[in-house]
Amino acid sequence: MIFPLWIFLAIYGLFFFICSFFVFFNFYHMARFGLQSTKTTIVLALYTIAFAAVVLLQVNLILSIDWTQTLSISEAFFSTAPTF
Amino acid sequence: MISLHHLPNQQRGEKTVIFLRRHWIEVLTIFLYFLGFLLIPAAFYLIILSTGTDITNILWQTFGILGICTYSIVGLLLLMTMFTDYYLDTWIVTSERIVNIEQLGLFSRVISTLHLNQVQDVTAETHGFFSTIFTFGNVHIQTAGSTERFNFKNVDNPEDVKHKIVELVENDKRRHGDDSR
Numbered sequence: 001m002i003f004p005l006w007i008f009l010a011i012y013g014l015f016f017f018i019c020s021f022f023v024f025f026n027f028y029h030m031a032r033f034g035l036q037s038t039k040t041t042i043v044l045a046l047y048t049i050a051f052a053a054v055v056l057l058q059v060n061l062i063l064s065i066d067w068t069q070t071l072s073i074s075e076a077f078f079s080t081a082p083t084f
Numbered sequence: 085m086i087s088l089h090h091l092p093n094q095q096r097g098e099k100t101v102i103f104l105r106r107h108w109i110e111v112l113t114i115f116l117y118f119l120g121f122l123l124i125p126a127a128f129y130l131i132i133l134s135t136g137t138d139i140t141n142i143l144w145q146t147f148g149i150l151g152i153c154t155y156s157i158v159g160l161l162l163l164m165t166m167f168t169d170y171y172l173d174t175w176i177v178t179s180e181r182i183v184n185i186e187q188l189g190l191f192s193r194v195i196s197t198l199h200l201n202q203v204q205d206v207t208a209e210t211h212g213f214f215s216t217i218f219t220f221g222n223v224h225i226q227t228a229g230s231t232e233r234f235n236f237k238n239v240d241n242p243e244d245v246k247h248k249i250v251e252l253v254e255n256d257k258r259r260h261g262d263d264s265r
Contacts (some may be wrong), residue, residue, distance in 0.1 A: 036085040
């Protein structure tokens with residue numbers, strides 16, 4: 001059985017979208033309920049930087065793969081299993 | 085955002101006296117989790133390399149990269165949620181009342197208010213080696229005629245907090261009279 005690799009990327013994209021939803025809620029709660037102070041502003045900035053860094057890392061990693069390739073299940077499981 | 089100078093239902097002349105969050109050691113705990121998150125994939129990578137597996141083939145590359153992406157976003161989300169939960173748990177003691185704000189996860193928040201004239205007893209507790217060394221602990225505030233009480237969890241210098249609250253309660257009784265009699 002042969003799978004195009006982009007299917008796994010699409011599944012991951014859906015998962016990333018769901019996680020981003022929760023990351024957004026962290027932002028929202030901090031902005032809505034946090035104490036009005038410099039610390040809260042710094043925390044929000046750090047959240048933004050951390051999320052941007054993770055997204056940048058992921059984009060760089062994902063762009064290093066040619067997702068138009070296909071993967072054969074038999075080839076995948078019988079030639080690449082780790083040996084202990 | 086909440087402003088300490090404009091609290092909800094603020095009374096005339098009401099001033100914020102104490103603003104508390106949990107002790108900084110909780111942030112250190114989150115930071116240690118962060119270090120752990122960094123070490124786990126490194127250890128996993130070393131184990132895979134030691135087995136002599138050919139990680140340059142398409143299968144390992146694809147799932148390795150998707151694994152790293154998944155791990156990074158889940159790790160970030162967990163750390164952010166832990167820190168948000170720490171940061172939004174606050175206790176505010178004013179000259180008139182005590183406000184207890186507890187964030188329970190991402191989608192649950194409890195805000196309780198207790199007027200100082202309802203305070204019957206204040207107890208400070210410090211248990212454990214690290215609590216003693218770094219002087220943090222719990223402050224329990226017992227109200228009149230109720231089994232529930234306010235709990236300030238893992239706050240800095242619980243004894244000082246207790247003394248200040250007792251002083252504020254006494255001042256409140258002098259100003260408004262002792263309603264418990």
